[in-house]
Amino acid sequence: MRKRMRMRQAFCLLLIGAALLAGLSACGAAGDGGPLVYGRVTDADALRQRMSGAWGGSWPDYYGGLAEEDGALAAVYVTCDPETVRDEIARAAGRGDLCLRRAENSLNELQALEESWYRESAAGGLPAGIVSVNVDESANRIAAEVLASSGLTAEDVCALLGCRPGQLLMIVKASGYSEKKGGAGE
Numbered sequence: 001m002r003k004r005m006r007m008r009q010a011f012c013l014l015l016i017g018a019a020l021l022a023g024l025s026a027c028g029a030a031g032d033g034g035p036l037v038y039g040r041v042t043d044a045d046a047l048r049q050r051m052s053g054a055w056g057g058s059w060p061d062y063y064g065g066l067a068e069e070d071g072a073l074a075a076v077y078v079t080c081d082p083e084t085v086r087d088e089i090a091r092a093a094g095r096g097d098l099c100l101r102r103a104e105n106s107l108n109e110l111q112a113l114e115e116s117w118y119r120e121s122a123a124g125g126l127p128a129g130i131v132s133v134n135v136d137e138s139a140n141r142i143a144a145e146v147l148a149s150s151g152l153t154a155e156d157v158c159a160l161l162g163c164r165p166g167q168l169l170m171i172v173k174a175s176g177y178s179e180k181k182g183g184a185g186e
Contacts, residue, residue, distance in 0.1 A: 063076075064079055064106055065107040074138075081102075110141070129146055130144055141166075143170075
């Protein structure tokens, strides 16, 4: 049974890697359909602040966050058809050359889940085996750090935290290193 779980986890990692590689090569620049040079924004945090300010300090429900690579912006995540919000995002960002990528989760939804889990766990702590729960904006997921010795699967963590499989990035902690795992059912 354990061997089957490990094989499933390895398969999930392979799928996540393939999806990330495919997603990073799928964006083109706005307007001309040409390639976008990743890393054009050297300070993604400044862009995040500008957009938040333009939207009055809150995020629209379709906004999924910013995907970053080495501190540089790779894409803006949206939960709807990117073309329907391209102009609004360009105005908020002060630039129109951003790569928009479809995402499953809105940042508001992920942040609400994170806040809910910490409110509920304030008295009793997180469920046994779960070290931390945080929004990973670049992955457009909730990242749950889990002790390898707990034996928890991604399905277990989703059940404990009340999230959907597509909302979870499980990070297994063992002997001082982290190994990223995909969400349940991925």
